[in-house]
Amino acid sequence: MILFPQLVAGVWEGRYSFFCQDTRSAGEADMKIIRVLWWYYFSKLIEFMDTFFFILRKNSYQITFLHVYHHGTMLIIWWFVMNWVPCGHSFFGATLNSFIHVLMYSYYGLSAIPTMRPYLWWKRYITQGQLTQFVLTIVQTTCGVIWPCGFPMGWLYFQISYMISLIVLFSNFYIKTYKKQGATRRKEYQNGLVATANGHKNGFSSLENNVKQRKQRRD
Helix, strand or coil, rough: CCCHHHHHHHHHHHCCCCCCCCCCCHHHHHHHHHHHHHHHHHHHHHHHHHHHHHCCCCHHHHHHHHHHHHHHHHHHHHHHHHHCCCHHHHHHHHHHHHHHHHHHHHHHHHHHHHHHHHHHCCCHHHHHHHHHHHHHHHHHHHHHHHHHCCCHHHHHCCCCCCCCHHHHHHHHHHHHHHHHHHHHHHHHHHHHHHHHHHHHHHHHHHHHHHHHHHHHCCC
C-alpha cells in the first residue's frame, strides 16, 4: 500500500509527463522512482510465491494459465525494466497497478473476517479495475510512440503487446467467472420458482384427492 503514494509523490516531484518521459531526465526524482520501483519489483517476487503455496496446499485448481502467465511474466519483465529502463515512462503502469493492489488486498484482508464476507459484493469490480488499468496503460504507452521523447521505442511496443495479451486473458476470466455464473444463477432461480410452483400444484392435487377419498368413504 505504501508504494502507490510514494510513486505519486516521486512523479509529482519530478514533474513527469503523462505523454512521454525519458529515463534519467528528472534528477533526484528519478532516483526516488527507481528506489520505489525496486520495491515494486520485489513485491512481484512475493506475489509469484503464491504459486508455491498453492502447490503445498494442493490447491491445483488455483494454478491456472492466467495465474502462471501473469505472475511469471511480470517477474521476468520487471527484472529487465529495472536493469534497462528503471524510471521515466515505466512509472505509469506500476503506479496504476499499485493502486489496484491496494483495492485487491483490502478485499482479501476483509474477506478473512467472517462477519465481513456478506458485505463484500465488489470482487468483480477489482477485475474491471484491472482491465481498465491495462487499457489506460496502452493509451499512455501509445502517447510515447506518437510523441517520442527518447524513451526506448522497443519497450513501448513490447508493453502495448503485453497489455493486449493481459486484456484478452483477464476478459476471458471475467466472462467465465461472472457472466456465466450470473446466467447459471438466473437459471437456477427460474428452476427454483418452477419447482416451487410444481410443489404447490402437487400439494393441492394431493389434498384434493384426500377430500375425494373421504367423501367416498362416507358414502
